[in-house]
Amino acid sequence: MSLKSLLIQLSTGLVALTLAATVSAQTAxxxxxxxxxxxxxxxxxxxxxxxxxxxxxxxxxxxxxxxxxxxxxxxxxxxxxxxxxxxxxxxxxxxxxxxxxxxxxxxxxxxxxxxxxxxxxxxxxxxxxxxxxxxxxxxxxxxxxxxxxxxxxxxxxxxxxxxxxxxxxxxxxxxxxxxxxxxxxxxxxxxxxxxxxxxxxxxxxxxxxxxxxxxxxxxxxxxxxxxxxxSEFDIEQIGALPQVDIVYGSGNASDTAYRAFAAKGAKAIVHAGTGNGSVSGQVVPALRELRAQGLQIVRSARVVGGGFVLRNAEQPDDQYDWVVAHDLNPQKARILTMVALAKGADSKTLQRIFMAY
Missing domain, CATH: 3.40.50.1170 (L-asparaginase, N-terminal domain)
Structure with missing residues (x-):
């Protein structure tokens, strides 16, 4: 073998090794x-x-x-x-x-x-x-x-x-x-x-x-x-998400928005309440009525995070069959409620889910 042929082979081999090393580094x-x-x-x-x-x-x-x-x-x-x-x-x-x-x-x-x-x-x-x-x-x-x-x-x-x-x-x-x-x-x-x-x-x-x-x-x-x-939920088993809406609590609140969302097909309403998820006296009757019609009622709080809504505080949640969102803000409570309802959760299951997730 001539010196020239040997140099060509060595050069070709070196290029191949360099390429192999580059590919190996990339795949690593x-x-x-x-x-x-x-x-x-x-x-x-x-x-x-x-x-x-x-x-x-x-x-x-x-x-x-x-x-x-x-x-x-x-x-x-x-x-x-x-x-x-x-x-x-x-x-x-x-x-x-x-x-x-x-x-x-x-x-x-x-x-x-x-x-x-x-x-x-x-x-x-x-x-x-x-x-x-x-x-x-x-x-x-x-x-x-x-x-x-x-x-x-x-x-x-x-x-x-x-x-x-x-x-x-x-x-x-x-x-x-x-x-x-x-x-x-x-x-x-x-x-x-x-x-x-x-x-x-x-x-x-x-x-x-x-x-x-x-x-x-x-x-x-x-x-x-x-x-x-x-998680007990699986995206591959969710074909559609039910309508869940949020209503913001405030002074001088009325029941108009709650009833309007229910009339438009909401399956649950997240109440973004003041303080500890409080519900004004003029709104409580409407929420009890909507719950009796099958809508889930979730009490959350509009306040900045760092606390949580305590069950049976402010409102008798056990008596009204309402759910509390624990420390989730209203928008995240909406997400969890949709996912849970898509799997057929009732109010007791929904409350368990809020405490676990």
Missing amino acids: KPQVVLLATGGTIAGAGASAANSATYQAAKVPVDKLIAGVPELSAVAQVRGEQVFQIASESFTNEHLLTLGKRVAALAKQADVDGIVITHGTDTLEETAYFLTLTVRTDKPIVVVGSMRPSTALSADGTLNLLNAVTTAADKSSRGKGVLVVMNDEIHTGRDVSKSINIRTEAFKSPWGPLGMVVEGKTYWFRAPAKRHTTE
């Missing part, structure tokens, strides 16, 4: 699927000074991924555009479509984690719905932003990197659906949007589960309520 990285639904994280403003005035749901998923090249160092990320809407326009049908897609992906061997980009207005509702209905121990992370990508000090890129970091981390498995915002990791069960302007908008009444700092997750507690693999 966690594989994360990014499901995009729109929202501010995909929004754009007229100028860099617009942080609160912008159009949501403008940037497609491929551009979201391309806009954060650091993702490639964390995981192999591929994207799907599920919806392209502002989250206040999410419907029950959107929840079901998204939930079924998440469940299908979670079953795939080539998926290690799932990240969902979402508008912040109803992000907490979607996160809780997935917490209840998707049976997997793989990390599911919901993420959004408070500023569009075009704004000065936009928060979406770091939020997205932190979300993928969390989804790719094996330590995130088994903790249920997570929400990653502003460097914090929250459980989808507890977290709520409590501020509508600043980047630290998402809070959990019992505190975050952990943090993401410079590409590493740090954990401080675990979820205490039932979720995902321990």
Whole structure:
């Protein structure tokens, strides 16, 4: 063999080894699927000074991924555009479509984690719905932003990197659906949007589960309520969600809204009461009447989290056959009530479910 032939063979072999090493390194990285639904994280403003005035749901998923090249160092990320809407326009049908897609992906061997980009207005509702209905121990992370990508000090890129970091981390498995915002990791069960302007908008009444700092997750507690693999609900068994509506309690309240929702087909009404889920005297007769007609009545509280509605306090729930939402806010109480009623829960079962989830 000539020296030239030998050099060619050695060169060819070296290229093959390099390619093999590259492929091996790539396949060794966690594989994360990014499901995009729109929202501010995909929004754009007229100028860099617009942080609160912008159009949501403008940037497609491929551009979201391309806009954060650091993702490639964390995981192999591929994207799907599920919806392209502002989250206040999410419907029950959107929840079901998204939930079924998440469940299908979670079953795939080539998926290690799932990240969902979402508008912040109803992000907490979607996160809780997935917490209840998707049976997997793989990390599911919901993420959004408070500023569009075009704004000065936009928060979406770091939020997205932190979300993928969390989804790719094996330590995130088994903790249920997570929400990653502003460097914090929250459980989808507890977290709520409590501020509508600043980047630290998402809070959990019992505190975050952990943090993401410079590409590493740090954990401080675990979820205490039932979720995902321990849930009695299954997205694959839910064909439709019943109508459940929320009525806001206040001074000088009347029964008009409660009766109107019932007339329009509501199967349950969540009362967002003052204080300890209080119900005004002029509303109690209507709620008792609607319960006698078969509607479930759920007492929740409109106050900021950090407490819970106590059963048989303020109202004789046992006597009226009403349900209390425990520490869930009205919007999350609506989600849980829908999921439970879709499985045929009666009032006693519904109360058990509120205490467990």
